[in-house]
Amino acid sequence: MTRAIVLFGHGSRDPLWRAPMDAVAARIAQRSPAVVVRCAFLELAQPDLGTSVRDLVAAGTTQVTIVPMFLGAGRHVREDLPVLVEALRRDHPALDIALMAPVGEHPLVLDLLSEIACPR
Amino acid sequence: MTRAIVLFGHGSRDPLWRAPMDAVAARIAQRSPAVVVRCAFLELAQPDLGTSVRDLVAAGTTQVTIVPMFLGAGRHVREDLPVLVEALRRDHPALDIALMAPVGEHPLVLDLLSEIACPR
Numbered sequence: 001m002t003r004a005i006v007l008f009g010h011g012s013r014d015p016l017w018r019a020p021m022d023a024v025a026a027r028i029a030q031r032s033p034a035v036v037v038r039c040a041f042l043e044l045a046q047p048d049l050g051t052s053v054r055d056l057v058a059a060g061t062t063q064v065t066i067v068p069m070f071l072g073a074g075r076h077v078r079e080d081l082p083v084l085v086e087a088l089r090r091d092h093p094a095l096d097i098a099l100m101a102p103v104g105e106h107p108l109v110l111d112l113l114s115e116i117a118c119p120r
Numbered sequence: 121m122t123r124a125i126v127l128f129g130h131g132s133r134d135p136l137w138r139a140p141m142d143a144v145a146a147r148i149a150q151r152s153p154a155v156v157v158r159c160a161f162l163e164l165a166q167p168d169l170g171t172s173v174r175d176l177v178a179a180g181t182t183q184v185t186i187v188p189m190f191l192g193a194g195r196h197v198r199e200d201l202p203v204l205v206e207a208l209r210r211d212h213p214a215l216d217i218a219l220m221a222p223v224g225e226h227p228l229v230l231d232l233l234s235e236i237a238c239p240r
Contacts, residue, residue, distance in 0.1 A: 005237055005238055007237060009191070009192065010192070012192055012194040012195075013194075013195075014194035014195045014198075016193060016194060016198070017192040017193065017194030017195075018192060019192075019193060019225075020191055020192060020193065020222075020224035020225060020229075020230060021191070021192070023230045024230055024233045024234045024237060027230060027231065027234035028234045028237060028238045031234070031238070031240070032238050032240070035238055037237075037238070065237070065238075067236070067237040069191055069233070070191070071129070071140050071141070071189055071190070071191055071223075072129065072130070072132055072137035072138060072139075072140060072141070073136060073137065073139060073140065074132040074133075074134035074136060074137030075132070075133075075134045075137075078134075078136070100236075100237075102140075103191075103233055103236060103237075104140035105139075105140060106236055108232060108236070109140075109229075109232060109233070109236070110140060110143045110144055110147060111147065112228060112229060112232055113144045113189070113223055113229070114144045114147035114148045114151070116187070116220075116223060116226055116228070116229070117125055117127060117144060117148060117157075117185070117187040117220075117223075118125055118148045118151075118152050118155055118157070118185075120151070120152070
Protein backbone atom coordinates (compact mmCIF):
# COMPACT_ATOMS: atom_id res chain seq x y z
CA MET A 1 0.00 0.00 0.00
CA THR A 2 1.29 3.43 -0.90
CA ARG A 3 -0.26 6.01 1.32
CA ALA A 4 -0.80 9.67 0.53
CA ILE A 5 -2.20 12.70 2.29
CA VAL A 6 -3.81 15.57 0.43
CA LEU A 7 -4.08 18.83 2.33
CA PHE A 8 -7.11 20.42 0.71
CA GLY A 9 -7.49 24.18 1.03
CA HIS A 10 -9.64 26.89 -0.44
CA GLY A 11 -6.98 28.47 -2.62
CA SER A 12 -6.27 32.11 -3.41
CA ARG A 13 -4.87 34.23 -6.19
CA ASP A 14 -2.26 35.34 -3.70
CA PRO A 15 0.70 32.95 -3.93
CA LEU A 16 1.63 33.66 -0.29
CA TRP A 17 -1.74 32.40 0.90
CA ARG A 18 -0.73 28.75 0.75
CA ALA A 19 2.44 29.17 2.83
CA PRO A 20 0.91 27.63 6.00
CA MET A 21 -0.35 24.63 4.00
CA ASP A 22 3.09 24.17 2.51
CA ALA A 23 4.58 24.43 5.99
CA VAL A 24 2.29 21.68 7.29
CA ALA A 25 3.16 19.52 4.29
CA ALA A 26 6.87 20.09 4.93
CA ARG A 27 6.51 19.08 8.59
CA ILE A 28 4.79 15.82 7.61
CA ALA A 29 7.33 15.09 4.89
CA GLN A 30 10.19 15.61 7.31
CA ARG A 31 8.66 13.50 10.07
CA SER A 32 7.09 10.74 7.97
CA PRO A 33 9.15 10.45 4.81
CA ALA A 34 7.30 7.29 3.70
CA VAL A 35 4.06 9.26 3.36
CA VAL A 36 3.44 11.20 0.16
CA VAL A 37 1.99 14.65 0.94
CA ARG A 38 0.38 17.02 -1.53
CA CYS A 39 -1.58 20.26 -1.38
CA ALA A 40 -4.68 20.72 -3.53
CA PHE A 41 -7.16 23.55 -3.85
CA LEU A 42 -10.85 24.15 -4.33
CA GLU A 43 -10.39 27.21 -6.51
CA LEU A 44 -8.03 30.02 -7.54
CA ALA A 45 -4.92 27.83 -7.23
CA GLN A 46 -3.54 24.65 -8.75
CA PRO A 47 -3.68 21.70 -8.62
CA ASP A 48 -7.34 20.97 -8.00
CA LEU A 49 -8.29 17.88 -6.03
CA GLY A 50 -9.05 15.73 -9.08
CA THR A 51 -5.71 16.47 -10.71
CA SER A 52 -3.82 15.89 -7.50
CA VAL A 53 -5.45 12.50 -6.86
CA ARG A 54 -5.10 11.43 -10.49
CA ASP A 55 -1.37 12.13 -10.32
CA LEU A 56 -1.08 10.24 -7.03
CA VAL A 57 -2.88 7.20 -8.43
CA ALA A 58 -0.69 7.28 -11.53
CA ALA A 59 2.33 7.25 -9.23
CA GLY A 60 1.05 4.18 -7.35
CA THR A 61 -0.95 5.58 -4.43
CA THR A 62 -3.56 3.11 -3.16
CA GLN A 63 -4.79 4.96 -0.06
CA VAL A 64 -5.35 8.67 0.23
CA THR A 65 -6.50 10.74 3.18
CA ILE A 66 -8.02 14.11 2.34
CA VAL A 67 -7.62 16.71 5.06
CA PRO A 68 -9.84 19.79 4.70
CA MET A 69 -7.64 22.71 5.78
CA PHE A 70 -10.58 24.94 6.60
CA LEU A 71 -11.19 26.73 9.88
CA GLY A 72 -14.79 27.44 8.95
CA ALA A 73 -17.01 24.55 7.95
CA GLY A 74 -19.29 26.20 5.42
CA ARG A 75 -20.65 25.12 2.09
CA HIS A 76 -17.20 24.58 0.61
CA VAL A 77 -16.59 21.79 3.10
CA ARG A 78 -20.12 20.51 3.66
CA GLU A 79 -21.34 20.60 0.05
CA ASP A 80 -18.59 21.21 -2.53
CA LEU A 81 -16.05 18.79 -1.06
CA PRO A 82 -18.37 15.74 -0.74
CA VAL A 83 -19.30 16.17 -4.41
CA LEU A 84 -15.63 16.20 -5.36
CA VAL A 85 -14.93 13.13 -3.24
CA GLU A 86 -17.87 11.30 -4.75
CA ALA A 87 -16.40 11.98 -8.21
CA LEU A 88 -13.00 10.72 -7.03
CA ARG A 89 -14.57 7.47 -5.80
CA ARG A 90 -16.28 7.05 -9.15
CA ASP A 91 -13.12 7.80 -11.13
CA HIS A 92 -10.83 5.68 -8.94
CA PRO A 93 -12.86 2.72 -7.64
CA ALA A 94 -9.75 0.85 -6.46
CA LEU A 95 -8.48 3.79 -4.43
CA ASP A 96 -9.13 3.80 -0.69
CA ILE A 97 -10.23 7.37 0.06
CA ALA A 98 -10.63 8.70 3.59
CA LEU A 99 -12.15 12.14 4.11
CA MET A 100 -11.32 13.77 7.41
CA ALA A 101 -13.38 16.38 9.24
CA PRO A 102 -12.24 19.96 8.63
CA VAL A 103 -9.35 20.89 10.89
CA GLY A 104 -11.37 23.78 12.33
CA GLU A 105 -13.73 21.28 13.98
CA HIS A 106 -10.97 19.39 15.76
CA PRO A 107 -11.20 19.91 19.54
CA LEU A 108 -7.41 20.20 19.91
CA VAL A 109 -7.36 22.92 17.26
CA LEU A 110 -10.12 24.81 19.06
CA ASP A 111 -8.23 24.44 22.35
CA LEU A 112 -4.98 25.66 20.82
CA LEU A 113 -6.59 28.62 19.07
CA SER A 114 -8.22 29.69 22.32
CA GLU A 115 -4.82 29.50 24.08
CA ILE A 116 -3.15 31.52 21.32
CA ALA A 117 -5.90 34.15 21.27
CA CYS A 118 -5.97 34.46 25.05
CA PRO A 119 -2.86 33.11 26.81
CA ARG A 120 -3.45 32.28 30.45
CA MET B 121 -8.35 48.51 31.94
CA THR B 122 -11.09 46.51 30.29
CA ARG B 123 -9.61 44.00 27.93
CA ALA B 124 -11.26 42.49 24.89
CA ILE B 125 -10.36 39.96 22.23
CA VAL B 126 -11.81 40.07 18.74
CA LEU B 127 -11.60 36.87 16.74
CA PHE B 128 -11.53 38.18 13.20
CA GLY B 129 -12.55 35.78 10.42
CA HIS B 130 -13.35 35.95 6.76
CA GLY B 131 -17.08 35.39 7.07
CA SER B 132 -19.49 33.41 4.92
CA ARG B 133 -23.11 33.47 3.85
CA ASP B 134 -23.37 30.04 5.45
CA PRO B 135 -24.36 30.53 9.12
CA LEU B 136 -22.65 27.25 10.07
CA TRP B 137 -19.30 28.53 8.83
CA ARG B 138 -18.59 30.50 12.00
CA ALA B 139 -19.19 27.59 14.37
CA PRO B 140 -15.46 26.98 15.02
CA MET B 141 -14.93 30.68 15.77
CA ASP B 142 -17.86 30.64 18.16
CA ALA B 143 -16.41 27.51 19.77
CA VAL B 144 -13.05 29.25 20.32
CA ALA B 145 -14.85 32.28 21.78
CA ALA B 146 -16.83 30.02 24.11
CA ARG B 147 -13.66 28.30 25.35
CA ILE B 148 -12.04 31.67 26.13
CA ALA B 149 -15.18 32.98 27.83
CA GLN B 150 -15.40 29.88 30.00
CA ARG B 151 -11.74 29.89 30.97
CA SER B 152 -11.18 33.66 31.30
CA PRO B 153 -14.53 35.18 32.25
CA ALA B 154 -12.96 38.62 32.87
CA VAL B 155 -12.04 38.91 29.19
CA VAL B 156 -14.64 40.12 26.71
CA VAL B 157 -14.58 38.03 23.53
CA ARG B 158 -16.26 38.89 20.25
CA CYS B 159 -16.25 37.53 16.71
CA ALA B 160 -16.07 39.92 13.75
CA PHE B 161 -15.93 39.36 10.03
CA LEU B 162 -14.28 40.78 6.93
CA GLU B 163 -17.28 40.17 4.69
CA LEU B 164 -20.50 38.21 4.21
CA ALA B 165 -21.29 38.14 7.94
CA GLN B 166 -21.93 40.58 10.75
CA PRO B 167 -20.61 42.38 12.69
CA ASP B 168 -17.71 43.85 10.76
CA LEU B 169 -14.55 44.80 12.63
CA GLY B 170 -15.40 48.50 12.90
CA THR B 171 -18.83 47.83 14.37
CA SER B 172 -17.48 45.28 16.80
CA VAL B 173 -14.74 47.58 18.10
CA ARG B 174 -17.07 50.57 18.29
CA ASP B 175 -19.46 48.56 20.45
CA LEU B 176 -16.60 47.37 22.66
CA VAL B 177 -15.31 50.92 23.17
CA ALA B 178 -18.84 52.13 23.98
CA ALA B 179 -19.01 49.37 26.61
CA GLY B 180 -15.74 50.49 28.22
CA THR B 181 -13.04 48.44 26.51
CA THR B 182 -9.64 50.13 26.64
CA GLN B 183 -7.45 47.38 25.20
CA VAL B 184 -8.35 45.10 22.33
CA THR B 185 -6.40 42.25 20.75
CA ILE B 186 -7.39 41.33 17.21
CA VAL B 187 -6.74 37.71 16.32
CA PRO B 188 -6.86 36.93 12.58
CA MET B 189 -8.56 33.53 12.37
CA PHE B 190 -7.09 32.73 8.98
CA LEU B 191 -5.15 29.63 8.03
CA GLY B 192 -3.94 31.22 4.81
CA ALA B 193 -2.18 34.55 5.02
CA GLY B 194 -3.25 36.15 1.75
CA ARG B 195 -4.34 39.63 0.83
CA HIS B 196 -7.22 39.62 3.30
CA VAL B 197 -4.74 39.41 6.15
CA ARG B 198 -1.75 41.20 4.65
CA GLU B 199 -3.59 44.08 2.97
CA ASP B 200 -7.27 44.38 3.93
CA LEU B 201 -6.79 43.89 7.66
CA PRO B 202 -3.99 46.46 8.19
CA VAL B 203 -6.17 49.07 6.45
CA LEU B 204 -9.04 48.25 8.79
CA VAL B 205 -6.78 48.44 11.85
CA GLU B 206 -5.37 51.76 10.72
CA ALA B 207 -8.93 53.10 10.51
CA LEU B 208 -9.65 51.75 14.01
CA ARG B 209 -6.58 53.54 15.39
CA ARG B 210 -7.73 56.76 13.76
CA ASP B 211 -11.31 56.38 15.02
CA HIS B 212 -10.32 55.32 18.56
CA PRO B 213 -7.04 57.09 19.44
CA ALA B 214 -7.34 56.19 23.13
CA LEU B 215 -7.85 52.50 22.47
CA ASP B 216 -4.84 50.20 22.82
CA ILE B 217 -5.05 47.92 19.76
CA ALA B 218 -2.85 44.85 19.36
CA LEU B 219 -2.92 42.97 16.06
CA MET B 220 -1.73 39.38 16.25
CA ALA B 221 -0.25 37.34 13.41
CA PRO B 222 -2.75 35.08 11.64
CA VAL B 223 -3.26 31.83 13.52
CA GLY B 224 -2.18 29.86 10.45
CA GLU B 225 1.36 31.19 10.86
CA HIS B 226 1.71 30.09 14.46
CA PRO B 227 4.29 27.27 14.77
CA LEU B 228 2.15 25.38 17.30
CA VAL B 229 -0.81 25.47 14.91
CA LEU B 230 1.38 24.15 12.09
CA ASP B 231 2.68 21.40 14.37
CA LEU B 232 -0.80 20.41 15.49
CA LEU B 233 -2.22 20.40 11.96
CA SER B 234 0.61 18.16 10.80
CA GLU B 235 -0.12 15.76 13.69
CA ILE B 236 -3.83 15.74 12.87
CA ALA B 237 -3.26 15.23 9.15
CA CYS B 238 -0.71 12.48 9.70
CA PRO B 239 -0.80 10.90 13.18
CA ARG B 240 2.45 9.17 14.11
